[in-house]
Amino acid sequence: MPGIEQARDGLAAALEARYGRGGDTPPLPSQVTFDAMVRVVLEEFLDARQAALAWEALVEAGLDEAGPIAEADPLELASVWQLAGLKPPARMGGVVRKLAMWLVDRHRGDPTALAEVGVDRLREELRQIQGVGPALTERLLLWGLGREGVPLDRSGYRILLRHGWIDPTADTDELRSTMVQLAQGGRWDDPAGDPRAALAAVGRWSGWMERVGREFCKPTAPRCDRCPLREALPETGPVEWDA
Ligand code: SF4
Known part of the structure; x- marks a missing residue:
């Protein structure tokens, strides 16, 4: 062999x-944005077309940054997607919110600050987010943050x-x-x-x-x-x- x-x-x-x-596979992000991270989560639950629609619905609702999503009621996210004709699993909104809360709590809500954080620490922090398992962590690192995820x-x-x-x-x-x-x-x-x-x-x-x-x-x-x-x-x- x-x-x-x-x-x-x-x-x-x-x-x-x-x-x-x-x-x-998704393209590598050219810069670190909240958009790229959330899309990775959305594509964990929806196909690429539906994930794009789900993100557009968030943008139209003014929920395209970590702060507003972290403060949103979980039902608000669900209703935004429902009005866009989507029926994602109930868990999706929870993971998006927890990701936003992590960014706000640990990194001042600023995705660009993540460029200064080592990949091992990022991996450890992402793994601690409720609903983000090992596989999604690696996808977030690679396709959400453009870092050494596998x-x-x-x-x-x-x-x-x-x-x-x-x-x-x-x-x-x-x-x-x-x-x-x-x-x-x-x-x-x-x-x-x-x-x-x-x-x-x-x-x-x-x-x-x-x-x-x-x-x-x-x-x-x-x-x-x-x-x-x-x-x-x-x-x-x-x-x-x-x-
Ligand atoms: S990847 Fe799986 S199916 Fe393909 S050659 Fe290897 S063992 Fe066989």
Whole structure:
């Protein structure tokens, strides 16, 4: 079985040929804004079109900054979206509000202040927000803040396991470093000097893994014969770890 280093360029080419370079992942934010953070949360609950409508509804209601959202009644958010013809899960408004409250309480409501905060501290703070789990934290870091987040959903985790790139005892640090190894040879700094290159590569791989998981790497029966990652399978096939 080729190691990650030997396999990754070939795999990236196969994945890009199938899914394109951008896939269906959000663009990296060019600057830190409350808008970008909230959109990541909205897209956790709604498809991209509905999430855009939900954000527009907030803007029209004057709820497009952290302060007003933090002070809003949860029912107010729900009614704004209802009037826009949306029926998001009840939990969505709560997470948006908690995110706004965190920004107000910890960072004076100023998204630009987050650029000065280290990524480890941001990760820790985001994880403490009620309703923001590990996966959403990584998405917020990468696609909300343009920082070193490594989004990986359950199917991505399954793929790493089945290829033997991690074992079931791997902790979140190992998961993240394995993904960074796949995407960018394990380094966040870019040899060519582009500070956003690694972020974009990790985002791309994250999107590709989600697509492969949906199409090929099903929980019960992987469909390896036509999968773009099949060249990197162990000789004996997908690794099946004991439950
Ligand atoms: S379907 Fe097979 S080749 Fe594809 S990611 Fe899953 S285990 Fe790997």
